[in-house]
Amino acid sequence: MTDFNVETVCHVSDSLKWGKYRSRDILPMWVADMDYPASPAIINALTARVTQGLFGYSIPPDGLIETIIEYLLERYGWTIEPDWIVWMPGLVSALNVICRACAPSPGDEVLSFVPVYPPFLTAPTNQSASLITVPLGNDPDRQRAVFDLDAFAAAITPRSRLFLLCSPHNPAGRCWERAELEALAEICIKNDIVICSDEIHCDLILDLVRHTPTAMLSDDIASRTITLMAPSKTYNIPGLNCSFAIIPDSQLRHRFNQARKDIVPHNNVLGYTAALAAYRDSQAWYQEMIGQLRARRDQVEQAIANLPGVRMDHVEATYLAWIDVRELNLHNPAEQFEQFGLGLSDGKFFDGNGYVRLNFATSQERLAEGLNRFEKAVRIFSR
Numbered sequence: 001m002t003d004f005n006v007e008t009v010c011h012v013s014d015s016l017k018w019g020k021y022r023s024r025d026i027l028p029m030w031v032a033d034m035d036y037p038a039s040p041a042i043i044n045a046l047t048a049r050v051t052q053g054l055f056g057y058s059i060p061p062d063g064l065i066e067t068i069i070e071y072l073l074e075r076y077g078w079t080i081e082p083d084w085i086v087w088m089p090g091l092v093s094a095l096n097v098i099c100r101a102c103a104p105s106p107g108d109e110v111l112s113f114v115p116v117y118p119p120f121l122t123a124p125t126n127q128s129a130s131l132i133t134v135p136l137g138n139d140p141d142r143q144r145a146v147f148d149l150d151a152f153a154a155a156i157t158p159r160s161r162l163f164l165l166c167s168p169h170n171p172a173g174r175c176w177e178r179a180e181l182e183a184l185a186e187i188c189i190k191n192d193i194v195i196c197s198d199e200i201h202c203d204l205i206l207d208l209v210r211h212t213p214t215a216m217l218s219d220d221i222a223s224r225t226i227t228l229m230a231p232s233k234t235y236n237i238p239g240l241n242c243s244f245a246i247i248p249d250s251q252l253r254h255r256f257n258q259a260r261k262d263i264v265p266h267n268n269v270l271g272y273t274a275a276l277a278a279y280r281d282s283q284a285w286y287q288e289m290i291g292q293l294r295a296r297r298d299q300v301e302q303a304i305a306n307l308p309g310v311r312m313d314h315v316e317a318t319y320l321a322w323i324d325v326r327e328l329n330l331h332n333p334a335e336q337f338e339q340f341g342l343g344l345s346d347g348k349f350f351d352g353n354g355y356v357r358l359n360f361a362t363s364q365e366r367l368a369e370g371l372n373r374f375e376k377a378v379r380i381f382s383r
Contacts, residue, residue, distance in 0.1 A: 004036070004039075004284075004285050004288035004289055004292070005036075005037065006035060006036055006037075006292070006362070006363040016031060017030070017031045017033055020343065021338075021343055024338075025341050026338055026341050026342065026343045027341060027342055027343060027366065027369060027370045027373065028343040029342065029343060029344055029358050029359045029360070029362070029370050030334075030343045030344055030345045030357070030359060031345070031359070032170070032233065032238075032318075032319075032320060032359060033233075033236060033238050033239075033359075033361075034236040034289075034319065034359075034361035034362070035361060035362040035363065035366065036236055036289060036292070036361065036362075037236075038235060038236050038237055038274070039235065039277070039278070039281075039282035039285035039286075040285070041277045041278075041280075041281035041282045041285070042235060042237065042274050042277040042278055042281075042282060044277070045273050045274065045276065045277035045281070046270055046273055046274060046277075049269065049270060049273040050270075055269055055270075056269075057266050058266060058267065058268065058269035058272055059272075060087065060272050061272055061273065061276055063276060063280070064272060064275060064276045064279075065082050065085060066082075067276060067279045067280045068080075068085065068244070068279060069082065071279045072213075075203070076202075076210075076211065076212070076213055076216065077216070078213050078215070078216045080246055080248070081248075083253075084246050084247055084248050084253070085244050085245070085246055086244060086245040086246075086247060086253065086256060086257065086260075087242075087243075087244050087267050088228075088243045088244060088245060088260075088264060088267070089241040089242070089243070089264065089265060089266075089267050089268070089271070090230075090232075090241050090243055091119070091198060091200055091228055091230060091232075091243055092119045092123070093260075093264055094228050094243060094245055095119050095120065095123040095164065095196070095198070095228075096119075096123045096126055096127060097256060097259045097260045097263075097264060098123075098162065098164075098194075098196045098226055098245075098256065098259075099123045099124050099126070099127040099129055099162065100127045100259040101252075101255040101256045101258070101259035101260075102161050102162040102194045102196075102255070103124065103127065103129035103161040103162050104127075104259075106128045106129075107129075107130060107159055108129045108130065108159055108161045108162075109129065109130045109131075109132050109157060109159045109160040109161060109162075110123075110124035110129045110130070110131055110132065110160075110161065110162045110163070110164060111132045111133075111134065111152070111155060111156070111160060111162070111163045111164070111193070112131070112132075112133055112134070112163070112164040112165075112166075113133070113134050113135070113136045113147065113148075113152070113165075113166075114133045114134070114135055114136065114350070114351035114352065115136070115171055115172065115322070115347060115350035115351050115352030115355065116164075116166050116169075116170070116171075116350060116351065117166055117170045117171070117198070117350065118349045118350055120164045120166065120198075121133070121350075121351060123164075124162075124164075129161075129162075130159070132155050132157075132160070133351060134148060134151050134152050134155050135148065135151070136148065136172060137151075138313070142314075143313045143314045144172075144173075144174055144313050144314055144316065145169065145172040145173075145174050145313060146180070147176075147180055147183070147184055149183055149184065149187065152184065152187060153187050156187070156191050156193070160191060160193055161193065161194065162193060162194045162195075162196060163184075163188055163193050163194070163195050163196070164196050164198070165184070165195055165196065165197045165198065165214065166198050167181070167197050167198065167199055167202075167211075167214060168199075168201045168202060168204065168205070168211065168316070168317035168318055169317075169318075170201060170318055170320060171318075171320050171322040171345075171347075171350055171352070171355075171357045172313065172322050173313060173314070173315035173316055173317055173318050173320060173321070173322060174316055174317065175205055175207065175209050175210075175211055175316040175317040176212070177209070177212075178212045178217070181212060181214055181217060182217055185214065185217055185218075185221045185225075188221075188224065189220055189221065189224070192224075193224070194224050194225075194226070194252065195214060195221070195224055195225045195226070196225075196226045196228065197213070197214035197215065197225055197226070197227045197228065198228045199211070199213060199214070199227055199228060199229050200228060200229060200230050200232065200233050200243070201233055201234075201317055201318045202229065203233075203234040203286070204233060204234055204290070204293065204317050204318050204319060205290075205316070205317045206290070206293055206294050206297050206315060206316060206317055206318075207316045207317075209316060211317070213227060214227065215227050215246065215248060222248045222249070223248065223249045223252070224249070224252070225247075225248070226245050226246070226247050226252065226256065227245065227246040227247075228243065228244075228245055228246075229243065229244060229246065230242065230243030230244065230275075231274070231275045231278040231279060233318075234278070234286065234289075235274070235278035235282060235285075235286070236361075237271070237274045237275075237278065240268065240270055240271035240274050240275075241267065241268055241271050242267050242268070242271030242272055242274065242275045293319050293360070293361060295364070296319070296360040296361065296362070296364070296367055297315045297319070297321075297360060299360070299364065299367055299368070299371070300312075300315075300321045300358065300360050300367070300371065301314065301315070301321075303371040303374070303375065304321070304323060307374075307375060307378045307379070308378065308379070308382045309325070309327040309328045309378060309381070309382040310323055310324060310325050310327070310328065310378055311323075311324045312324060319359060319360055319361035320357055320358070320359055320360070321357065321358040321360055322347075322352070322355055322357055323355060323356050323357070323358060324354065324355055325354060325355065325356055325378075325381075326353075326354035326355070327382075328378065328381040328382060330354075330381060332346070333346055333347065333354070333355075333356050334346035334356060336377070336381070337356065337373075337374070337377055339377075340373050340374075340376055340377035340380075341373045342370055342373040342374055342377065344356040344357060344358055345357035345358075345359075358370070358374070
């Protein structure tokens with residue numbers, strides 16, 4: 001019997017994703033959380049923990065750190081030490097802490113490729129650093145985004161301190177190859193730049209390719225890399241606020257900890273509980289979920305390929321389709337698709353004007369309805 005299912009449990013009153021359109025007939029396919037209920041192992045672990053009735057300040061439960069170490073070794077061949085792990089309540093706060101730690105003086109520069117997850121664009125300026133963006137290139141033959149290494153190297157100045165890397169990439173859906181990461185990291189080594197590698201989507205690989213943690217590339221690269229991970233996207237528990245940074249270098253880890261001191265709160269106890277159940281007890285659920293996402297990815301790509309005026313690259317990783325609608329000449333893409341009953345993320349927030357992002361982590365039937373609404377809109381827009 002399968003322990004994976006897609007149920008209509010989304011219409012709860014406290015769902016950000018569904019609550020945005022509570023009073024309108026708009027299918028929400030915007031924010032990056034899935035319509036799939038968490039695994040039975042996670043639900044059972046949370047139920048058992050709640051019955052204890054104590055919810056004080058928390059520390060990681062017995063076995064969680066050891067489970068993460070074993071998980072990373074088995075899945076990626078990456079050996080880490082327990083003291084490399086620094087717990088955080090979320091990726092966004094971690095990005096801000098990293099900018100504070102690694103680009104501490106006004107005018108220090110933080111680099112990132114764009115388009116990219118919006119907090120990459122706001123965290124540097126929140127901490128009084130200067131954001132330098134470099135557009136991703138495109139390989140039309142393989143229908144995928146690529147690093148423009150020449151443009152990246154040209155953007156670096158003596159004030160460049162930190163590079164924010166999204167790996168796998170949100171929203172472009174790339175699982176970067178080892179050689180691509182090595183070439184990028186070598187530029188950072190040459191220019192003494194710290195790398196923040198956001199790998200929160202690392203377990204959402206849809207093709208027969210392997211995710212490579214950036215810090216695995218070499219000892220030199222590991223010594224300047226902060227890796228961000230979490231069970232939140234893969235196991236659909238983002239509201240439980242549990243993530244972690246992996247920082248091999250003790251001095252860099254000290255800088256990070258000093259920057260978060262007295263600002264970042266403890267992780268919550270239910271987040272820890274869910275993380276342990278996710279990594280240790282939810283692998284059968286995970287395998288079925290990945291199969292579901294592959295099928296939904298193919299469903300989206302087939303639909304988009306048959307429409308005029310729109311295109312998308314192949315999605316190697318994540319459950320997010322990055323769709324180019326520039327030929328439709330829409331002045332406000334997200335609002336205009338809402339008029340046809342479809343809630344999408346607007347590319348402008350990713351520094352990707354003329355694009356929309358569609359979350360396909362839902363049932364076949366619900367996705368088919370969303371794609372029907374998308375097609376209706378596109379055919380009218382393209383007249």
